[in-house]
Amino acid sequence: MDKVKIGIPRSIHYYYYGDLWISFFKYLNCDVIISPKTNRDIMNCGIRLATDEMCLSMKNLLGHIDYLQDKCDYILIPRIDNYGISNQTCTNFLAIYDIVHNLFSTPILSYNIDVVHHQTEKQGMIQIGEQLGFSKKQSKIAYLEACNCVWKNKKLAIEKNIQKLKSIKSKVLLVGHPYNLYDEMIGNPIISFLKKMDVEIIYSNLFYSEMTNQASKQLSNELYWKFNKENIGSIPFVQNQIDGIIFLSTFPCGPDSLVNELVMRKIKLPYLNLILDDMDGMVGFETRLESFIDIIQERKRKHV
């Protein structure tokens, strides 16, 4: 029998669960295809498929799925409702499964995370294992094994991120969802430009999420989106050690539009709000970034 081929789109969920999924399926001895880094073709394809008002990240995801659809047996798309009370997700995460199900004919491998109604990630992964024909025990071991491995790597990354705070260069906190920050077409041009400008970048997603989740209450008490909580929760931790904040969101991200606006009104550091859309002109952003970095470096010199 041929091995089952599972397609993982290198978009939204990949940046949260990619490592977990890869090691899970590796343990179960399934083939995994990950779509390549976003390029113009994938992005254009997503824009063609999506409704024109969808956020850029969703368009991107649809492009990745389109790339995968005839190359694998299953596409892995989880549906995430919430991680507990007042830890909800954006409504796109709720709708993603049904949208993909209606737009593409490839079978979908899916699980539902809805902690309020007692559906956890662990159950979901085990369910996927069973759906692929493995026993419950096998899938459970695979999941635990994968978790272990992922956690070790993540801890290293977090430690490295926190170490950066001691650097003597100008430090900028980059606040944004990981699926925007690390995407080849969305956040990467900005990150590489910042690196070229010799700025130390601290990523908002590389902190211990329990801590950032709690800390977000200092900025916003009513916030109920888990991913946004973790993003803005990093600000109270580092605000005395950094020189500026860059908010990075895609057009028209629902939660970001409200949360970032509120945070910008509350913080006292210099900030820059970058909203990315599907136009590929980097020159405008580069000018804004350059002048922003000039400002924070000037400020730093004065304070020293």
Add this chain to the structure above:
Amino acid sequence: MSKHTISFPHMGNYSIPVYYLLTHILNVNVMIAPKITSKTIELGTKYSPEFVCTPFKYTLGTFIEALELKADVLIQAGGGCRYGYYSELQSQILEDLGYQFTYINLVSKGKTDIKKIYHELKKIDPNFRVLKALYYLLITSKMVKYMDKVDNYIRENIGFEEVPGSFEHENQKMLTDFSKAKGFFSLYHMYHKHFKKIKRLPIHKPEHCLKIGVIGELYTLMEPFANYHLEMTLAHYGIEVKRYTNAHYLLFEKKKEVKKYLKYAKEYIQYRMGADAADNIGRTKYLCTHGYDGIIHIKSSFCTPEIGAMPIIQKICNQYDMPVIFFSFDANTSQVGIETRLEAFYDMIEMRRKK
């Protein structure tokens, strides 16, 4: 100490029951904010973030206008999407503008925190009593139910009235009466009296008139100013309009109905999609299979749940060969553009009907 002045955002005619409730349970001045005009939207847009959905701009504009008229307590509700987070940002924006006020948020973190609301109301009016509030809350919910029933009848028949404006006139009379209701019985009596009158108004309705279902995002559906009086325009063409979303549905029926819709349209959707998206998909299938001539889907710009539902609605309509048109209203949409598109849509469904 002087009395507080309380105000709340507009949505259709629902300011009447809310006014009724607040005047009866609290010893405060209740102010119905000035009606939404283009100035309101301008104010709201000026101070709102760039790509927030339009209801945020409308309600913010209304709040600013109310605060200018010396209101000092504001009430905002919340919902399952971004709507639940409006309150914190709106109060921050208004504070930054230098206003002094108390902000009462009925839904926080997606849940109604009764205890918190009770304490806040107690602060405004120390004589606030829960039992009295409950009693009037029940009356108000009945009032909303009656209003929606009459509204549904009017929506189906207003396009065929013989005396222009007669339905609207009777409806306004009923609403004025409602605001004077003394208890359950008098409300019931008024409802029957007026509904009978409205039913007796002369209409000339052809047996097979054109029927259109209007679905979409709740605020845009229920606030006529936000949808540029779309329903009235349709009525002028002589079309029977069906709309599901109203306050009674959202407050009391939604929980039960969503499950029904999910079951009904299970080949298209498996999960809830936030706000009214899943309901609208169920309704689309219903409208497609029950002899309607067209579907109009309206929403405010950047309404995330509805954007997710749109490709699925499009797919269902393609399968059933059903005309569908999508409108996305922003603060600076022009009325003429909408009318042109509506007219074209109307011509199209009329031609289909003739075939």
